[in-house]
Amino acid sequence: MTLAISHLARRFGATQVLRGIDLQVRQGELIALLGPSGSGKTTLLRIIAGLDWPDAGTLSFDGADWLGKSAAERRIGFVFQHYALFPHMTVRDNIAFGLSVLPRSERPGKTQIAATVDRLLAFLQIGGLADRYPAELSGGQRQRVALGRAMAIEPRVLLLDEPFGALDAQVRRDLRRWLRGVHDSAGTTTIFVTHDQEEAFELADRVVVMNGGVIEQTGQPDEIYDHPATPFVARFLGLTVELPVTMRAGRAHAAGLDLAALPRRAIPDGPATLFLRPADILPVPDPQAPFRVAEMATTGALLRIVAEDGTGCRIESEVPRRDGRDLRQGQPVALRAVAGQIFPGSGQQPAQPIHTPMTLKEARP
Numbered sequence: 001m002t003l004a005i006s007h008l009a010r011r012f013g014a015t016q017v018l019r020g021i022d023l024q025v026r027q028g029e030l031i032a033l034l035g036p037s038g039s040g041k042t043t044l045l046r047i048i049a050g051l052d053w054p055d056a057g058t059l060s061f062d063g064a065d066w067l068g069k070s071a072a073e074r075r076i077g078f079v080f081q082h083y084a085l086f087p088h089m090t091v092r093d094n095i096a097f098g099l100s101v102l103p104r105s106e107r108p109g110k111t112q113i114a115a116t117v118d119r120l121l122a123f124l125q126i127g128g129l130a131d132r133y134p135a136e137l138s139g140g141q142r143q144r145v146a147l148g149r150a151m152a153i154e155p156r157v158l159l160l161d162e163p164f165g166a167l168d169a170q171v172r173r174d175l176r177r178w179l180r181g182v183h184d185s186a187g188t189t190t191i192f193v194t195h196d197q198e199e200a201f202e203l204a205d206r207v208v209v210m211n212g213g214v215i216e217q218t219g220q221p222d223e224i225y226d227h228p229a230t231p232f233v234a235r236f237l238g239l240t241v242e243l244p245v246t247m248r249a250g251r252a253h254a255a256g257l258d259l260a261a262l263p264r265r266a267i268p269d270g271p272a273t274l275f276l277r278p279a280d281i282l283p284v285p286d287p288q289a290p291f292r293v294a295e296m297a298t299t300g301a302l303l304r305i306v307a308e309d310g311t312g313c314r315i316e317s318e319v320p321r322r323d324g325r326d327l328r329q330g331q332p333v334a335l336r337a338v339a340g341q342i343f344p345g346s347g348q349q350p351a352q353p354i355h356t357p358m359t360l361k362e363a364r365p
Protein backbone atom coordinates (compact mmCIF):
# COMPACT_ATOMS: atom_id res chain seq x y z
CA MET A 1 0.00 0.00 0.00
CA THR A 2 1.60 3.22 -1.16
CA LEU A 3 0.62 6.83 -1.44
CA ALA A 4 2.23 8.11 -4.64
CA ILE A 5 2.54 11.78 -5.50
CA SER A 6 3.97 12.81 -8.81
CA HIS A 7 4.76 16.21 -10.39
CA LEU A 8 2.19 17.90 -8.19
CA ALA A 9 1.83 21.65 -8.78
CA ARG A 10 -0.42 24.30 -7.24
CA ARG A 11 -0.66 28.02 -7.87
CA PHE A 12 -2.67 30.61 -5.98
CA GLY A 13 -2.99 33.69 -8.20
CA ALA A 14 0.53 34.77 -9.02
CA THR A 15 2.11 32.55 -6.35
CA GLN A 16 3.38 29.16 -7.45
CA VAL A 17 3.08 27.34 -4.13
CA LEU A 18 3.96 23.78 -5.18
CA ARG A 19 6.37 23.25 -8.07
CA GLY A 20 6.46 19.61 -9.00
CA ILE A 21 6.30 17.49 -5.84
CA ASP A 22 7.30 13.82 -6.12
CA LEU A 23 6.90 11.66 -3.04
CA GLN A 24 6.04 8.10 -2.18
CA VAL A 25 4.87 7.06 1.26
CA ARG A 26 4.77 3.41 2.26
CA GLN A 27 2.27 1.65 4.50
CA GLY A 28 3.09 2.24 8.15
CA GLU A 29 5.60 5.04 7.57
CA LEU A 30 5.69 8.17 9.68
CA ILE A 31 6.71 11.06 7.45
CA ALA A 32 7.51 14.63 8.54
CA LEU A 33 7.10 17.50 6.11
CA LEU A 34 9.64 20.00 7.43
CA GLY A 35 10.27 23.47 6.08
CA PRO A 36 10.06 27.18 6.75
CA SER A 37 6.81 29.09 6.76
CA GLY A 38 5.32 29.39 3.27
CA SER A 39 7.22 26.45 1.80
CA GLY A 40 3.96 24.71 0.82
CA LYS A 41 3.66 22.03 3.52
CA THR A 42 0.06 22.73 4.45
CA THR A 43 -0.97 23.06 0.81
CA LEU A 44 0.49 19.62 0.08
CA LEU A 45 -1.26 18.12 3.10
CA ARG A 46 -4.60 19.67 2.11
CA ILE A 47 -4.29 18.22 -1.40
CA ILE A 48 -3.60 14.76 0.03
CA ALA A 49 -6.61 15.19 2.30
CA GLY A 50 -8.91 16.16 -0.55
CA LEU A 51 -9.49 19.66 0.85
CA ASP A 52 -7.75 21.27 -2.15
CA TRP A 53 -6.89 20.20 -5.70
CA PRO A 54 -3.64 20.66 -7.65
CA ASP A 55 -3.28 22.36 -11.06
CA ALA A 56 -1.18 19.50 -12.37
CA GLY A 57 0.27 16.17 -11.30
CA THR A 58 -1.07 12.93 -9.92
CA LEU A 59 -1.97 11.56 -6.52
CA SER A 60 -2.77 7.90 -6.14
CA PHE A 61 -3.23 5.40 -3.38
CA ASP A 62 -2.47 1.77 -4.02
CA GLY A 63 -2.52 2.53 -7.72
CA ALA A 64 -5.99 4.11 -7.64
CA ASP A 65 -6.38 7.78 -8.60
CA TRP A 66 -7.28 9.87 -5.57
CA LEU A 67 -7.80 13.19 -7.28
CA GLY A 68 -11.16 11.95 -8.54
CA LYS A 69 -12.24 11.06 -5.00
CA SER A 70 -13.74 13.28 -2.32
CA ALA A 71 -12.16 13.69 1.10
CA ALA A 72 -14.68 11.26 2.61
CA GLU A 73 -14.02 8.63 -0.06
CA ARG A 74 -10.28 8.78 0.63
CA ARG A 75 -10.87 7.98 4.32
CA ILE A 76 -8.33 10.39 5.70
CA GLY A 77 -7.91 11.31 9.35
CA PHE A 78 -6.95 14.96 9.83
CA VAL A 79 -5.68 16.74 12.94
CA PHE A 80 -5.14 20.49 12.82
CA GLN A 81 -3.01 22.75 14.97
CA HIS A 82 -6.05 24.36 16.54
CA TYR A 83 -8.07 21.59 18.04
CA ALA A 84 -11.28 21.68 16.10
CA LEU A 85 -13.29 19.75 18.67
CA PHE A 86 -17.01 20.38 18.92
CA PRO A 87 -17.39 22.42 22.12
CA HIS A 88 -20.91 21.25 22.88
CA MET A 89 -20.01 17.55 22.69
CA THR A 90 -18.26 15.41 25.29
CA VAL A 91 -14.95 13.76 24.49
CA ARG A 92 -16.80 10.50 23.88
CA ASP A 93 -19.19 12.14 21.40
CA ASN A 94 -16.38 14.02 19.68
CA ILE A 95 -14.53 10.78 19.05
CA ALA A 96 -17.70 9.03 17.89
CA PHE A 97 -18.56 11.86 15.51
CA GLY A 98 -16.81 10.60 12.39
CA LEU A 99 -18.48 7.20 12.72
CA SER A 100 -21.93 8.53 13.47
CA VAL A 101 -22.02 10.65 10.28
CA LEU A 102 -20.97 7.86 7.93
CA PRO A 103 -23.54 6.99 5.24
CA ARG A 104 -26.13 4.57 6.62
CA SER A 105 -24.74 1.64 4.62
CA GLU A 106 -21.28 2.01 6.21
CA ARG A 107 -22.28 3.25 9.64
CA PRO A 108 -21.70 0.80 12.49
CA GLY A 109 -24.51 0.26 14.99
CA LYS A 110 -24.69 2.33 18.20
CA THR A 111 -23.25 -0.45 20.37
CA GLN A 112 -20.39 -0.98 17.96
CA ILE A 113 -19.61 2.76 17.86
CA ALA A 114 -19.59 2.86 21.67
CA ALA A 115 -17.23 -0.12 21.77
CA THR A 116 -14.88 1.49 19.21
CA VAL A 117 -14.82 4.72 21.22
CA ASP A 118 -14.10 2.84 24.45
CA ARG A 119 -11.26 1.00 22.77
CA LEU A 120 -9.79 4.25 21.45
CA LEU A 121 -10.15 6.03 24.79
CA ALA A 122 -8.18 3.24 26.44
CA PHE A 123 -5.66 2.98 23.63
CA LEU A 124 -4.97 6.74 23.69
CA GLN A 125 -4.88 6.77 27.51
CA ILE A 126 -7.69 9.31 27.80
CA GLY A 127 -10.34 7.06 29.36
CA GLY A 128 -10.65 9.37 32.37
CA LEU A 129 -11.69 12.27 30.14
CA ALA A 130 -14.56 10.55 28.33
CA ASP A 131 -17.38 12.63 29.80
CA ARG A 132 -15.64 15.99 29.83
CA TYR A 133 -16.28 18.83 27.41
CA PRO A 134 -13.39 20.37 25.39
CA ALA A 135 -13.40 23.50 27.58
CA GLU A 136 -12.51 21.27 30.55
CA LEU A 137 -9.36 19.91 28.88
CA SER A 138 -5.78 21.12 28.62
CA GLY A 139 -4.31 21.82 25.17
CA GLY A 140 -2.41 18.53 25.18
CA GLN A 141 -5.51 16.59 26.20
CA ARG A 142 -7.50 18.25 23.41
CA GLN A 143 -4.94 17.16 20.85
CA ARG A 144 -5.14 13.59 22.12
CA VAL A 145 -8.90 13.72 21.70
CA ALA A 146 -8.52 15.28 18.23
CA LEU A 147 -6.30 12.36 17.28
CA GLY A 148 -8.86 9.94 18.68
CA ARG A 149 -11.53 11.55 16.56
CA ALA A 150 -9.35 11.30 13.46
CA MET A 151 -8.51 7.65 14.17
CA ALA A 152 -12.06 6.49 14.86
CA ILE A 153 -12.84 6.02 11.18
CA GLU A 154 -9.73 3.83 10.80
CA PRO A 155 -8.21 6.18 8.24
CA ARG A 156 -6.02 4.92 5.44
CA VAL A 157 -3.70 7.85 6.07
CA LEU A 158 -3.47 10.09 9.10
CA LEU A 159 -2.54 13.71 8.39
CA LEU A 160 -1.43 16.11 11.12
CA ASP A 161 -0.82 19.79 10.53
CA GLU A 162 1.44 21.23 13.24
CA PRO A 163 -0.56 19.22 15.77
CA PHE A 164 1.51 20.35 18.74
CA GLY A 165 2.32 23.85 17.49
CA ALA A 166 0.23 25.67 20.08
CA LEU A 167 1.53 23.73 23.09
CA ASP A 168 4.42 24.46 25.41
CA ALA A 169 7.76 22.70 25.00
CA GLN A 170 7.42 20.00 27.67
CA VAL A 171 3.89 19.00 26.60
CA ARG A 172 5.08 18.88 22.99
CA ARG A 173 7.88 16.50 23.91
CA ASP A 174 5.53 14.23 25.88
CA LEU A 175 2.97 14.18 23.08
CA ARG A 176 5.62 13.43 20.51
CA ARG A 177 6.60 10.21 22.29
CA TRP A 178 2.97 9.37 22.83
CA LEU A 179 2.20 9.90 19.11
CA ARG A 180 5.12 7.72 18.05
CA GLY A 181 3.82 4.96 20.34
CA VAL A 182 0.29 5.32 18.99
CA HIS A 183 1.54 5.26 15.41
CA ASP A 184 3.63 2.14 16.01
CA SER A 185 0.92 0.21 17.81
CA ALA A 186 -1.86 1.18 15.41
CA GLY A 187 0.26 0.59 12.29
CA THR A 188 -1.13 3.71 10.61
CA THR A 189 0.49 5.62 7.79
CA THR A 190 1.09 9.12 9.08
CA ILE A 191 2.20 12.38 7.50
CA PHE A 192 2.70 15.38 9.74
CA VAL A 193 3.70 18.94 9.07
CA THR A 194 6.11 20.79 11.29
CA HIS A 195 8.62 23.58 11.14
CA ASP A 196 10.29 22.24 14.27
CA GLN A 197 13.42 20.34 13.32
CA GLU A 198 13.75 18.52 16.60
CA GLU A 199 10.17 17.30 16.34
CA ALA A 200 10.66 16.06 12.77
CA PHE A 201 13.92 14.29 13.57
CA GLU A 202 12.73 12.66 16.76
CA LEU A 203 9.42 11.44 15.40
CA ALA A 204 9.74 10.59 11.75
CA ASP A 205 10.97 7.55 9.85
CA ARG A 206 11.68 9.87 6.94
CA VAL A 207 11.90 13.62 6.79
CA VAL A 208 10.89 15.57 3.69
CA VAL A 209 12.53 19.01 3.64
CA MET A 210 10.53 21.54 1.64
CA ASN A 211 11.48 25.01 0.46
CA GLY A 212 9.71 27.35 -1.95
CA GLY A 213 7.31 24.67 -3.18
CA VAL A 214 9.90 22.00 -3.95
CA ILE A 215 11.27 19.04 -2.03
CA GLU A 216 14.92 19.76 -1.34
CA GLN A 217 15.65 16.39 0.22
CA THR A 218 13.93 13.26 1.43
CA GLY A 219 15.64 10.80 3.73
CA GLN A 220 16.00 9.23 7.12
CA PRO A 221 16.72 11.77 9.86
CA ASP A 222 20.38 10.81 10.29
CA GLU A 223 21.05 10.84 6.54
CA ILE A 224 19.64 14.33 6.23
CA TYR A 225 21.42 15.57 9.33
CA ASP A 226 24.79 14.16 8.25
CA HIS A 227 24.48 14.69 4.51
CA PRO A 228 22.35 17.69 3.61
CA ALA A 229 21.84 17.49 -0.15
CA THR A 230 21.58 21.20 -0.93
CA PRO A 231 22.90 24.48 0.46
CA PHE A 232 19.37 25.29 1.65
CA VAL A 233 19.12 22.08 3.70
CA ALA A 234 22.61 22.66 5.08
CA ARG A 235 21.74 26.16 6.30
CA PHE A 236 18.33 25.05 7.55
CA LEU A 237 19.95 22.29 9.62
CA GLY A 238 22.43 24.58 11.30
CA LEU A 239 25.51 24.37 9.03
CA THR A 240 25.72 28.12 9.32
CA VAL A 241 29.46 28.60 8.81
CA GLU A 242 30.16 28.93 5.06
CA LEU A 243 33.73 29.08 3.88
CA PRO A 244 35.29 29.32 0.43
CA VAL A 245 37.60 26.38 -0.26
CA THR A 246 39.54 25.07 -3.24
CA MET A 247 38.99 21.49 -4.37
CA ARG A 248 41.94 19.43 -5.59
CA ALA A 249 41.48 15.74 -6.37
CA GLY A 250 38.43 15.46 -4.16
CA ARG A 251 39.94 17.24 -1.15
CA ALA A 252 39.06 20.69 0.13
CA HIS A 253 41.84 23.14 1.02
CA ALA A 254 41.83 26.57 2.67
CA ALA A 255 44.52 28.55 4.50
CA GLY A 256 44.47 27.97 8.26
CA LEU A 257 41.90 25.18 8.06
CA ASP A 258 42.71 21.55 8.75
CA LEU A 259 40.26 19.68 6.51
CA ALA A 260 42.04 16.32 6.43
CA ALA A 261 39.22 14.66 8.41
CA LEU A 262 36.69 15.36 5.68
CA PRO A 263 36.30 12.45 3.27
CA ARG A 264 37.18 12.96 -0.38
CA ARG A 265 34.27 14.04 -2.54
CA ALA A 266 33.48 13.75 -6.23
CA ILE A 267 33.60 17.49 -6.85
CA PRO A 268 35.46 19.16 -9.74
CA ASP A 269 38.76 20.87 -8.99
CA GLY A 270 38.32 24.58 -8.33
CA PRO A 271 36.27 26.81 -6.05
CA ALA A 272 33.71 25.28 -3.72
CA THR A 273 31.93 26.18 -0.50
CA LEU A 274 32.30 24.29 2.75
CA PHE A 275 29.31 24.32 5.12
CA LEU A 276 29.99 23.56 8.78
CA ARG A 277 28.18 23.47 12.09
CA PRO A 278 29.98 25.52 14.76
CA ALA A 279 30.11 22.30 16.83
CA ASP A 280 32.09 20.60 14.04
CA ILE A 281 34.98 23.07 14.19
CA LEU A 282 37.72 22.45 16.70
CA PRO A 283 40.27 25.25 17.32
CA VAL A 284 43.69 23.67 17.90
CA PRO A 285 46.65 25.70 19.27
CA ASP A 286 49.18 26.18 16.43
CA PRO A 287 51.80 28.96 16.49
CA GLN A 288 52.00 28.98 12.67
CA ALA A 289 48.24 29.33 12.12
CA PRO A 290 46.71 32.52 10.69
CA PHE A 291 43.74 32.51 13.06
CA ARG A 292 43.66 34.01 16.57
CA VAL A 293 41.11 33.45 19.31
CA ALA A 294 39.23 36.76 19.26
CA GLU A 295 36.35 35.99 21.62
CA MET A 296 35.54 33.28 24.12
CA ALA A 297 32.33 32.84 26.06
CA THR A 298 30.98 29.95 28.06
CA THR A 299 27.39 28.72 28.12
CA GLY A 300 28.12 26.27 30.94
CA ALA A 301 28.62 23.04 29.05
CA LEU A 302 29.99 24.68 25.92
CA LEU A 303 32.63 27.17 24.98
CA ARG A 304 31.81 29.53 22.12
CA ILE A 305 34.92 30.70 20.35
CA VAL A 306 35.27 33.26 17.59
CA ALA A 307 38.51 32.98 15.61
CA GLU A 308 39.74 35.79 13.32
CA ASP A 309 42.41 35.73 10.64
CA GLY A 310 43.13 39.46 10.52
CA THR A 311 41.49 39.92 7.11
CA GLY A 312 37.97 40.18 8.50
CA CYS A 313 37.21 36.46 8.33
CA ARG A 314 35.50 35.46 11.60
CA ILE A 315 34.62 31.84 12.27
CA GLU A 316 32.51 30.73 15.20
CA SER A 317 33.00 27.36 16.81
CA GLU A 318 31.44 25.61 19.75
CA VAL A 319 33.33 23.01 21.75
CA PRO A 320 32.65 21.15 25.01
CA ARG A 321 34.22 23.31 27.71
CA ARG A 322 36.74 20.64 28.73
CA ASP A 323 38.04 20.43 25.13
CA GLY A 324 38.81 24.15 25.21
CA ARG A 325 40.83 24.14 28.44
CA ASP A 326 44.10 25.01 26.65
CA LEU A 327 42.69 27.92 24.68
CA ARG A 328 43.42 31.52 25.56
CA GLN A 329 42.32 34.85 24.16
CA GLY A 330 44.68 36.01 21.36
CA GLN A 331 46.20 32.56 20.93
CA PRO A 332 47.00 31.42 17.36
CA VAL A 333 44.86 28.44 16.38
CA ALA A 334 44.29 26.20 13.39
CA LEU A 335 40.68 25.29 12.79
CA ARG A 336 40.08 21.59 12.38
CA ALA A 337 36.83 20.56 10.71
CA VAL A 338 35.54 17.23 11.98
CA ALA A 339 32.51 17.12 9.68
CA GLY A 340 31.04 19.32 6.98
CA GLN A 341 29.39 19.41 3.61
CA ILE A 342 30.90 20.75 0.40
CA PHE A 343 29.04 22.14 -2.60
CA PRO A 344 30.70 23.19 -5.84
CA GLY A 345 30.75 26.90 -6.62
CA SER A 346 31.63 29.88 -4.49
CA GLY A 347 30.13 33.04 -3.05
CA GLN A 348 26.62 33.52 -1.76
CA GLN A 349 25.08 31.05 -4.17
CA PRO A 350 27.08 27.85 -4.31
CA ALA A 351 25.94 25.57 -7.07
CA GLN A 352 23.11 23.21 -6.32
CA PRO A 353 23.62 19.68 -5.10
CA ILE A 354 26.15 17.23 -6.15
CA HIS A 355 23.92 14.50 -4.75
CA THR A 356 20.51 14.16 -6.28
CA PRO A 357 17.87 14.12 -3.58
CA MET A 358 17.18 10.58 -2.45
CA THR A 359 14.25 8.74 -3.89
CA LEU A 360 12.27 6.09 -2.12
CA LYS A 361 14.13 3.35 -3.93
CA GLU A 362 17.44 4.55 -2.59
CA ALA A 363 16.19 5.03 0.98
CA ARG A 364 16.98 2.18 3.29
CA PRO A 365 13.90 0.35 4.51
Ligand SMILES: Nc1ncnc2c1ncn2[C@@H]1O[C@H](COP(=O)(O)OP(=O)(O)OP(=O)(O)O)[C@@H](O)[C@H]1O
Nearest residue numbers: 012015017035036037038039040041042043044195
Ligand atom coordinates in the same frame (compact mmCIF):
# COMPACT_ATOMS: atom_id res chain seq x y z
N1 LIG B 1 -5.96 29.68 -0.37
C1 LIG B 1 -4.86 30.39 -0.63
N2 LIG B 1 -4.90 31.49 -1.40
C2 LIG B 1 -3.80 32.20 -1.69
N3 LIG B 1 -2.56 31.89 -1.24
C3 LIG B 1 -2.45 30.81 -0.45
C4 LIG B 1 -3.59 30.01 -0.10
N4 LIG B 1 -3.16 29.01 0.69
C5 LIG B 1 -1.82 29.16 0.83
N5 LIG B 1 -1.40 30.25 0.14
C6 LIG B 1 0.00 30.73 0.05
O1 LIG B 1 0.79 29.62 -0.31
C7 LIG B 1 2.06 29.67 0.32
C8 LIG B 1 2.32 28.36 1.03
O2 LIG B 1 1.42 28.21 2.08
P1 LIG B 1 1.39 26.92 3.00
O3 LIG B 1 0.39 27.18 4.07
O4 LIG B 1 1.21 25.72 2.15
O5 LIG B 1 2.86 26.91 3.57
P2 LIG B 1 3.43 26.21 4.87
O6 LIG B 1 4.75 25.68 4.49
O7 LIG B 1 2.43 25.26 5.41
O8 LIG B 1 3.60 27.43 5.84
P3 LIG B 1 3.30 27.56 7.43
O9 LIG B 1 4.37 26.77 8.12
O10 LIG B 1 3.40 29.03 7.68
O11 LIG B 1 1.90 27.01 7.63
C9 LIG B 1 2.02 30.88 1.22
O12 LIG B 1 2.69 31.91 0.58
C10 LIG B 1 0.55 31.17 1.38
O13 LIG B 1 0.33 32.54 1.60
